[in-house]
Amino acid sequence: MLREKRILLDHGSGGLATKKLIEGLFLRRIGNPVLSRMEDSAVVDLPPGRLAFTTDSFVIDPIFFPGGDIGSLSVHGTVNDLAMQGASPLFLSLGLILEEGLDMDLLEKVADSISRAAKEAGIVIAAADTKVVGKGQADKIFINTSGIGTLSSVTSLGVEKARPGDKVIVSGFIGDHGACVLLARSGLPFEARIKSDSAPLNHLCKRILAATRPSDVRLMRDPTRGGLATVLNEIADASKTDIEILEESIPVRPEVQGVCELLGLDPLYLANEGKCVVVADQEAAPAVLEAMKQDGLGKDAAIIGEVKAPVDQQGPKVVLRTKIGGERIVPMLTGEPLPRIC
């Protein structure tokens, strides 16, 4: 047990106080045989195959929000980046930057949440580091996670692989995370009704790949910062195609739509932390949809559009067919920034 109720600069010194923080708070919660060796590097054995490697920092404000917190989010975010590449997540690293004066209770809750999220995703926390900066030099807690996963030799997904005729499938309601965080910040009374969708997608992605032939799934992407619109633009851009999506097919919760109308936002640009977008061969699309629906996290999945040959010379674009029969171009996020959404 730790005596201190708050984080002190001393906890980042690398000396005895750091050791006590690690042993008294972290190892009890996130310890495992790899991490607890406390070497400069973890040494791990990997099954044969190619490796996926990714990193992400989390600076979300507020730290706790309906449906999650910075701890679970930092595990889900990196697990999902591995899963989108078709990799099985194996090892996670954890880099914490703490502000002097941070409540020890808060840190304990975040560590518990990291531990639960890692167990649920089946990823082992192999390496960790803690730094402390002075009061006012960071905002409470920032977390970096990096992840390693293995890829089967037949999996070869790529953002440039969408082809005209392919279907675009999304694994469920979009915009929940972004709407939840914005509401939590706004102080509006109906905050609790929208939960973040933060979740680990590795099991869902595994189902999708198991249900299809190797090259039928062209790519998977999680529409986090910048939302669905930004991811679709990245795909169109890299694949040199247009993408047409149907407004009436895109799953948006009525309450998210309501918040968007209230705050003047578009759900297509809101962050998601537990959804994936899959581009698949049109004949394989029903199998992808079915695989998603068999997973709890994909029960509201839908085919939302199609990849098209590019129609004009000004470059690839994403077009939305609206419910009333019009069409509008959906560019990458360029408007008002939504800072610290993840």
Next chain:
Amino acid sequence: MLREKRILLDHGSGGLATKKLIEGLFLRRIGNPVLSRMEDSAVVDLPPGRLAFTTDSFVIDPIFFPGGDIGSLSVHGTVNDLAMQGASPLFLSLGLILEEGLDMDLLEKVADSISRAAKEAGIVIAAADTKVVGKGQADKIFINTSGIGTLSSVTSLGVEKARPGDKVIVSGFIGDHGACVLLARSGLPFEARIKSDSAPLNHLCKRILAATRPSDVRLMRDPTRGGLATVLNEIADASKTDIEILEESIPVRPEVQGVCELLGLDPLYLANEGKCVVVADQEAAPAVLEAMKQDGLGKDAAIIGEVKAPVDQQGPKVVLRTKIGGERIVPMLTGEPLPRIC
């Protein structure tokens, strides 16, 4: 080229501004075929063998200091953590947290420095992420790096492997980094005379392992935060041994000693960012020393002490034999913290 002279919140939105920052500033400097694919995860091929995996965040203040900056330091720190385990560093991830308003020029310099340091160490930047927080919510720039390296099947170093009779060898002058940073902060006029020792130790470590039989080198450690004293205590603790070091054998630059006297510090507790401590079988110690001296970074290496059987029941301890023939116990760092030293 980027139009903006400062980092805006928009650069962290995940949309078009983020894309322009990445393409216009980072990829030109640190881009390579792996990173430039811009997937959610990098996909890399690894030679067969076990894997070392490590993470470290860097929050050093000031960002630029004699002998380096936060960019080179963030590469060296993680390369060295891999090297200490006997691993060959292969892939690095980079997680940046930027404060709104940060000078774009400063960021360009840091990116250039990261690029140079990675090339020198022979490590490929495989994954990267950038977040922006509001003004006053972080102090300019924080960097997390995680690293992957491969280990030969015969290398098995461990902090618990020191045995009585083993020699303790350090690769050069201690305390340079800590003294340099403290001086740079103090505003004292002789700042420029002490340079940080920040450097990649992977080539040095490779020489050491090549010059010895597999089990002769028990462990390697880089004495960063907490300094030599803290690392020796960790070794004594994990190996259940005492360690005796000779003050007259420990390489300390006269100017570092001078700064320590001026500021009331002990060089044994100052951070190093380009030194390693090796514990080796006594018969192999001369070969370790020779291998260090053959490397530019180890030319001032010295055998500084010996591992001993523990003499009392109160647990292992580190003892310093002073120049005047006395002895004192050297505990882990417990005194005044030196915040943001790395």
